[in-house]
Amino acid sequence: MNKRPASRSAKGNRPERGNGPSSAPPVDKARLAARDVLKAVRERDAYANLVLPGLLRDRKLDTRDAALATELAYGASRARGLLDAVIESGSGRAISEIDGGLLDILRLGAYQLLRTRVAPHAAVATSVDLTRAEFGSGKAGFVNAVLRRVSEKTAGQWVDELAPDAAKDPVGHLAFEHAHPKWIAQAFADALGADAAELADVLEADDTRPAVHLVARPGEISAEELALVTGGEEGRYSPYAVYLDGGDPGKLDAVRDGLAGVQDEGSQLVARALTLAPLDGPDSGRWLDLCAGPGGKAALLGAIAEIDGAHVDAVEPTPHRAELVRKTTKSLPVTVHVVDGRDTGLDGGYDRVLVDAPCTGLGALRRRPEARWRREAKDVAALVSLQRELLASALKLVRPGGVVVYSTCSPHLSETVAVIADAIRRYGALELDTRTLVPEVPGVGDGPSVQLWPHRHGTDAMFMAALQRPVS
Numbered sequence: 001m002n003k004r005p006a007s008r009s010a011k012g013n014r015p016e017r018g019n020g021p022s023s024a025p026p027v028d029k030a031r032l033a034a035r036d037v038l039k040a041v042r043e044r045d046a047y048a049n050l051v052l053p054g055l056l057r058d059r060k061l062d063t064r065d066a067a068l069a070t071e072l073a074y075g076a077s078r079a080r081g082l083l084d085a086v087i088e089s090g091s092g093r094a095i096s097e098i099d100g101g102l103l104d105i106l107r108l109g110a111y112q113l114l115r116t117r118v119a120p121h122a123a124v125a126t127s128v129d130l131t132r133a134e135f136g137s138g139k140a141g142f143v144n145a146v147l148r149r150v151s152e153k154t155a156g157q158w159v160d161e162l163a164p165d166a167a168k169d170p171v172g173h174l175a176f177e178h179a180h181p182k183w184i185a186q187a188f189a190d191a192l193g194a195d196a197a198e199l200a201d202v203l204e205a206d207d208t209r210p211a212v213h214l215v216a217r218p219g220e221i222s223a224e225e226l227a228l229v230t231g232g233e234e235g236r237y238s239p240y241a242v243y244l245d246g247g248d249p250g251k252l253d254a255v256r257d258g259l260a261g262v263q264d265e266g267s268q269l270v271a272r273a274l275t276l277a278p279l280d281g282p283d284s285g286r287w288l289d290l291c292a293g294p295g296g297k298a299a300l301l302g303a304i305a306e307i308d309g310a311h312v313d314a315v316e317p318t319p320h321r322a323e324l325v326r327k328t329t330k331s332l333p334v335t336v337h338v339v340d341g342r343d344t345g346l347d348g349g350y351d352r353v354l355v356d357a358p359c360t361g362l363g364a365l366r367r368r369p370e371a372r373w374r375r376e377a378k379d380v381a382a383l384v385s386l387q388r389e390l391l392a393s394a395l396k397l398v399r400p401g402g403v404v405v406y407s408t409c410s411p412h413l414s415e416t417v418a419v420i421a422d423a424i425r426r427y428g429a430l431e432l433d434t435r436t437l438v439p440e441v442p443g444v445g446d447g448p449s450v451q452l453w454p455h456r457h458g459t460d461a462m463f464m465a466a467l468q469r470p471v472s
């Protein structure tokens with residue numbers, strides 16, 4: 001099991017009183033913030049990465065406390081399945097029998113014990129303090145007893161004791177060890193195919209905080225200039241990408257002024273591939289983004305369209321997401337349509353159509369800490385039928401000889417190659433060698449489609465395939 005980077009011990013964290021009895025001992029700000037994130041995720045299905053930043057701001061946590069709160073909140077959210085198995089074993093109770101408020105604290109404590117270098121006594125003591133402050137001494141005794149039992153074994157020993165047998169169920173074993181639901185680990189193994197030996201690396205990459213990727217808007221600023229003004233590093237693959245080590249990209253002048261945006265390099269490659277795809281016949285400049293919200297790819301397509309003298313119609317049925325597309329594409333040759341991509345009412349004849357389909361998002365789990373425990377295998381079927389309908393609609397809207405690029409931020413085979421195979425069978429679309437549209441990127445699979453991976457490329461696990469509508 002991987003060890004997280006050093007986290008500071010409880011000592012030195014500035015204490016704060018919880019909501020409990022005034023005689024309760026103080027609890028530190030960072031752990032209280034992390035606990036409140038776990039609580040929001042559990043009680044109101046909140047997204048950890050949306051709750052935490054506001055909370056850090058409102059409570060004015062200093063840099064060190066904010067870093068610890070982030071590490072604990074995100075880490076415990078990601079590792080939930082593993083932590084719960086250990087807590088069940090340590091408490092002798094099913095998770096469903098443990099009060100939710102105590103469970104948040106136990107998860108936080110177990111995470112510190114198993115996956116950080118926080119001193120065990122500090123992990124236990126701060127959890128007990130937090131419990132006593134909020135729930136009283138009786139419950140604090142329970143938390144103390146459970147965490148002491150958790151601390152009796154290392155992470156590796158817990159895995160040896162609780163994970164499925166590696167010889168009989170290798171995927172189940174790795175899934176447990178790397179804190180992923182087995183169905184997701186299996187989906188990754190299926191997509192890796194002959195390279196399934198890389199499964200541990202993919203799972204590990206999901207637990208690694210991704211670098212911030214910026215996109216330098218073509219026509220506004222070059223990646224070289226953006227790297228210079230931000231102190232970042234030019235991307236390896238996309239000519240528009242710049243990597244940042246950290247910090248708040250929203251505070252960068254280039255982002256505030258609209259010269260650059262935050263966008264995973266894989267997404268940049270997808271939008272660019274659409275503009276590079278060979279057409280049968282001339283490009284009249286009619287481009288369509290059929291699933292545009294919140295507008296990351298539409299903005300890059302719009303910027304390239306401006307240079308190429310083209311125009312982008314951007315479709316998004318959800319009004320508030322359509323508004324986001326409008327904001328990101330302001331002053332670009334992009335028209336937003338708040339309609340369903342399956343029935344747009346738009347005139348066909350487009351040269352290039354992007355279907356960046358709604359999907360399980362399994363390829364972007366590193367960005368959404370709790371997402372892996374929220375998604376269920378049964379979600380896939382409904383998404384696949386929507387994906388097929390959207391791709392069918394795109395193939396009607398594109399002109400003969402025009403190109404549709406279908407993409408997902410998921411490597412799940414049902415959402416990727418199976419959707420493409422279905423479209424080829426039903427509509428006679430011709431599949432292009434999509435690898436030629438990302439010529440600088442190695443290791444994208446055996447083709448004709450392209451699969452990117454976080455552990456190989458540092459991008460989200462984006463899939464893309466280019467289909468051409470036959471001329472006759």
Ligand SMILES: C[S@@+](CC[C@H](N)C(=O)[O-])C[C@H]1O[C@@H](n2cnc3c(N)ncnc32)[C@H](O)[C@@H]1O
Binds near residue numbers: 267296297315317
């Ligand atoms: C993966 S996101 C697209 C991300 C976007 N291309 C970007 O780069 O920012 C999928 C989008 O499809 C939208 N969507 C869902 N159902 C749709 C439908 N029936 N027609 C068109 N878009 C749909 C979702 O609201 C969501 O905004």
